[in-house]
Amino acid sequence: DAGVTQSPTHLIKTRGQQVTLRCSPISGHKSVSWYQQVLGQGPQFIFQYYEKEERGRGNFPDRFSARQFPNYSSELNVNALLLGDSALYLCASSLGLAGGQTQETQYFGPGTRLLVL
Amino acid sequence: DQQVKQNSPSLSVQEGRISILNCDYTNSMFDYFLWYKKYPAEGPTFLISISSIKDKNEDGRFTVFLNKSAKHLSLHIVPSQPGDSAVYFCAASAKPRNQKVTFGIGTKLQVIP
Numbered sequence: 550d551a552g553v554t555q556s557p558t559h560l561i562k563t564r565g566q567q568v569t570l571r572c573s574p575i576s577g578h579k580s581v582s583w584y585q586q587v588l589g590q591g592p593q594f595i596f597q598y599y600e601k602e603e604r605g606r607g608n609f610p611d612r613f614s615a616r617q618f619p620n621y622s623s624e625l626n627v628n629a630l631l632l633g634d635s636a637l638y639l640c641a642s643s644l645g646l647a648g649g650q651t652q653e654t655q656y657f658g659p660g661t662r663l664l665v666l
Numbered sequence: 667d668q669q670v671k672q673n674s675p676s677l678s679v680q681e682g683r684i685s686i687l688n689c690d691y692t693n694s695m696f697d698y699f700l701w702y703k704k705y706p707a708e709g710p711t712f713l714i715s716i717s718s719i720k721d722k723n724e725d726g727r728f729t730v731f732l733n734k735s736a737k738h739l740s741l742h743i744v745p746s747q748p749g750d751s752a753v754y755f756c757a758a759s760a761k762p763r764n765q766k767v768t769f770g771i772g773t774k775l776q777v778i779p
Contacts, residue, residue, distance in 0.1 A: 553709070584702045591670070591755050591769030592710065605766045639709055643765060651758050652698045657709030657766065 552640050553575070553658035557653040562630050570625045570661045574642030580604075581623040582655060583615055592639055598623055599645050620662045627663075635665045669693045670741045670758050681779050685743040686739065689756030689770055694739065696758035701730060701741050711755075714741070746777045748764035 554573045555622045574581050584592035592604050597605035598617035617623045621642075627634055641655035671690045689702075697718040702710035714724040716730045716739070723730050729742045737759045743750055756770040 562736075573751045580765055582767075584769075589771065591757075592767075593768045594768070597765045607766065611712075641709070641765075652715075653765065654712045657711070657763060659707065659709050 553640055553656050555638075555640050555658040555661050557661060558659070559662045559664075561666060563666050564630055564632060566630050566665075567626065567628045568630060568663060570627075570638050570663070572623045572625070572640030572642075572658060573577070574621050574623070574640075575656055576599065577644065578642035578656070580627075580643045580653070581617055581620055582641045583623070583625050583644070584641065584657075585609075586639060586660070587633075588636070601606030630665045633666050634661060637662050639657040667692075668720060668770070669696075670756055670768050670770040672756050672773050674773050675771075676776070678776045679746045680747055682745045683743075683778055683779065685746045685775055686775050687741040687743075687756070687775065688736055688756050689739050689741075691739075691758050692730065693758070693760065693768075694727075694737070695760040697754040697761065698759045698767075699730070699732060699739050699757075700757045701728075702755040702757060704755060704772070710755055736755075743775075746775075748777050748779050751775060751777045 582597040583595040586592040594607040596615045601617045612628045615625045637660040639660045641657045643653035696726045700715040703714040704710045732746045754770040
């Protein structure tokens with residue numbers, strides 16, 4: 550079975566531009582979470598989506614937004630890019646049992662490495 | 667404010683010996699703890715977890731110990747193997763469960779053959 554897939558693998562943008570990152574969860578998984586990992590740090594939680602609804606949001610500005618589609622895939626959008634947005638963006642999926650209200654094992658994709666110049 | 671702290675950025679251990687990775691947390695609301703392993707160019711992989719109602723959980727060569735009063739947990743790997751060389755992240759979550767997991771900055775483990 551395919552794991553979590555993310556596209557693109559690498560991306561270079563300039564300040565002020567907008568970017569869209571994509572994630573396909575493991576088949577049967579209904580919950581998708583996004584994390585940002587800056588070099589030398591651990592992943593930081595950005596969003597969680599379950600059944601197309603936002604269930605959790607981390608401490609990120611409104612420039613960051615996401616959505617989940619009926620097939621449970623997800624997109625992360627970042628507007629007005631800053632140099633500090635350069636990071637590895639990780640998507641994780643989980644089953645979404647009990648409406649995502651229990652701590653489930655999250656399966657991470659390989660990430661999209663974004664460089665903002 | 668680092669709510670999950672891994673104070674050792676790196677650790678080197680001889681093959682066959684025990685690896686002990688440590689983690690401290692400050693948020694008393696955390697009640698579920700996880701360890702992830704990450705190889706270069708891959709996403710983190712879940713390794714083992716422990717609920718706050720337990721003080722030990724074992725899975726093969728991996729054991730996690732939780733000391734709630736000290737807000738400290740540790741991951742023991744016995745015996746260590748070269749394939750265990752990776753970055754290990756300690757992570758924690760609290761209710762309400764929204765799959766938000768707070769990660770530490772990681773400890774790079776090198777197992778020397």
